[in-house]
Amino acid sequence: MNSVFDFSNIIRKKFKKGGEEMKERTEEMEMQQPQPEKKRRFHMPHIYVILFIFTALAAIATYIVPAGTFEEIPGPEGRTTIDPDSYQQIASDPIGIVDFMLAVPNGLVAAAEVVFFTFVIGGMFMVLRRTGIIEVAVDRLTRKFSNKSLAVVPVLMFVFAFICSLIGTQELSLVYVPVILPLMIALKYDSVTAAAIALIATTAGFTAGFLNPINTGLGQQVADVPLYSGLGLRIALFLTLAVIGGLWVIRYARKVKQRPEMSLTYEEDEEKRSLYLHTGDTKTYNFHKRQKIASAFIFIFFGILVYGVLAQGWFMLEMAGLFIIMGIVVGMVAGLTPTQVCDGFNEGFRDVLVGAMIVGVARAVAVVMEEGQIMDTIVHGLGTAVSGMPVVLSAVGMFVIQFLFNFLVPSGSGQALVTMPIMAPLSDLLGVTRQTSVLAYQLGDGLGNIIFPTSGYFMATLALAGVPWHKWVKFYFPLLLIWMGIAIIFLAGAQMFQWNG
Template identity: 65%
Template sequence: MLNTEQLNTEQEPKKKKKKFEMPHIYVILFVFSALAAITTYFIPAGEFKRVPGPEGRTTIDPNSFHHVEQTPVGVIDFLTVIPRGLIDAGEVVFFTFIIGGMFMVLRRTGIIEVAVDKLARKFSHKSIMLIPVLTTVFAVIATLIGTAELSLVYIPVIMPLIIALGYDSITAAAIALCGTVVGFTAGVLNPINTGLGQKLSGLPVFSGLGLRLIVFIVTVTAAILFIIRYAKKIKKDPTRSLVYEEDVEKRALYTSVGKAEAISATARQKWAAVVALVFFVILVYGVISKGWFMVEMAGLFIIMGIVVGMIAGLKLGEICEAFNQGFRDVLMGAFIVGLARAVAVVLEDGNIMDTMVHTLGSLVGDLPPALAAVGMYVVQVFINFIISSGSGQALVTMPIMAPLADMVGVTRQTAVLAYQLGDGFTHIFYPTSGYFMAALAIAGVQWQKWVRFFFPLFLIWAGISVVTLVIAQMIGWS
């Protein structure tokens, strides 16, 4: 028989046992930066010679790799990597601030509340249909123009409606992020990854369209079904949301919309809404026809916030305060973007990024053709952690992978697809992806909780990618 003291002693450890919690994203990224700094002492420094590439871009000479003098990142150098990361990622950081401020101005005008009220009433009995429609539209746009960063614009636009219909912030973020990344990755007519990758590999631009179209349909279908499954669960029981506590304020703002008496827009709000739509038309025109990116879009959004706010009846002081509140709401996410960039800054300072790319590329050379194609995909998945730009990854890796494909019996078309699949889907998984972390900040979703939601879909996409590459190699796709 155990006495009371013994029982208490045995039960005490159980009381102290705590459930594992994912560290804060600041901690995760700081650890990544520190580990990167440590590796600069052990991985030999090396570099490729940079040469002019397609469309005036700089690429590498795949036969020029050579070792250089070791430049390990010391303690003093490490102290500056986070500030320099913020500077290097300044375009994304400030775009995050501007878009947060502009949409807060739109909220203050009341036109978002009016629009959400009308849409919530219209879709109240068929709300689930918004998921396939919006996801597909975002995917089609991304696969044609290659701007996955437009998810930063989509999220704040659809967020109030998604919340009003009984879903959560993750659902809104998933519709925008998964839709755009599927379109970008499949790259049916995407000049950023498909076009550039094929140019660097000596292939006709946009050749092999049929298989990429199949990849697009399969992956976007998988995304839609996955998001719908989660959304239905949240609709049935909101407490099962991964961001239930974080969405308290949003639910208070929007869940009553569409249920009480219909909201009528004032004459000034109607004119403000028309002008806002004109600005969005200008945005689309600029992105498609003029090659606008974050700097140009940020400038347009500043003017848009001021003009639309004034037309709606806001005073200049009210507009300024709305911008300030929007800045505060996305402050953490904007800082995370710079913190993520610090990892690449460390690798560049230590001159080991090229060494890592060269070593990973060489590992594929000893595999049989079908496995080599999969190996190329795995290599691209790893490389995207340190080179989060799709075009940047193409410029660094495809001059290596294209001739390597010839050596191991993999078609160059398959090598380009391996780059697309390995680069694309990881854009909304790795915390080193700047626009992705900015999008999560705008959505108000922590990276750790996004990973809990997204990881099963990422594995599904990875399985589709591997099967596709094996089939492509078996049929000699070219």
């Protein structure tokens, strides 16, 4: 009986071995067969490559576009603006090899404020993370909003939009993102949601800017329009942009929560999820005594920040200085040693290094055009292009021109001082009210601030959130088209009714 059993085992093994050999021979034959070539998928180049190409094109343009200049004259509030009737061509001075080589270093110098602020923000929030305060706060907020997490999105967005419409500081996105990012991850959203809450909200507020001194106030002063007039239409624009922007972010956030793999930054967020997403974690995080005292100091410092921005006109340098002190004080009060505080700053600096460098590299595009003296020629040419449009489309044409020019000068006040001295008198010739020309400038400047990689604060905000630029474009571009449609409707209406508010 045993011999029969042994014989059957031998047969079974032989068949198994033979089958395996046959499988191996089949696989070898398949390997020898010519494989169909896989189609190469397009991969977005690195942002450095994109910006280098833009800088190179700007340098080439200095050999093609005639050099020209406007005469500078004193403007509102001690600023320098241009005389729109003073444009003249000058001797061409194209960018040479050495000038091109220095474009990025000079860009970093020109954008030093934003670069430094980005480093400081990254360092300060890493120190706060090392104290454990952020982890405890996120845990408590997560438990509090676990059943109504989606409601957090519109509430935060309305607050950020309203603040920006009053004070016009889109750069506060750099402060908002590190604060809300851990919460968004803990609530099972992603980095894009956190970046969108800050960027979409502040852009809606800044663009409408019903009491915004940076774009509305300065634009109206340059155009010689009564300060903060036309309030009703701008409030309607604010509500329209904010509501549609909020719905867009809510739609995306809901999709990510239901299907996390649909997140545009699913892979990038893996480390953040391990830090902040405690799925099924029953552990309760509590503040110890020193953390409670340190948390009180955080609120004190943010109170000082609000006072400084609103009452003292603080901007990036002042805020950066405050955040350095805040990181040191809060860290040591919470129990960190001086060395641990320094290590926290260093780690934060490393995390935002790429984003800070991008800001400087992006600035190189404008540096090349300014040194090649073609910026004023481009402004003059854009103004001439608008003057050739039909009357009905003139206001819309102004908006398109301002939007495109925002790629070169992504500063709201800078764009107002360069373009409005030309667009305001031009609007008189075209039959467009000056109030409408200011609105066209606001819309073109605002909507372009969070799409063009030459916008320093925008790229720095993406770096703090850990969102690649091309993935942000994929998220924002459809909303941009919707917002541009709204802009055209408002401008066409203003033109039809000769709005002068």
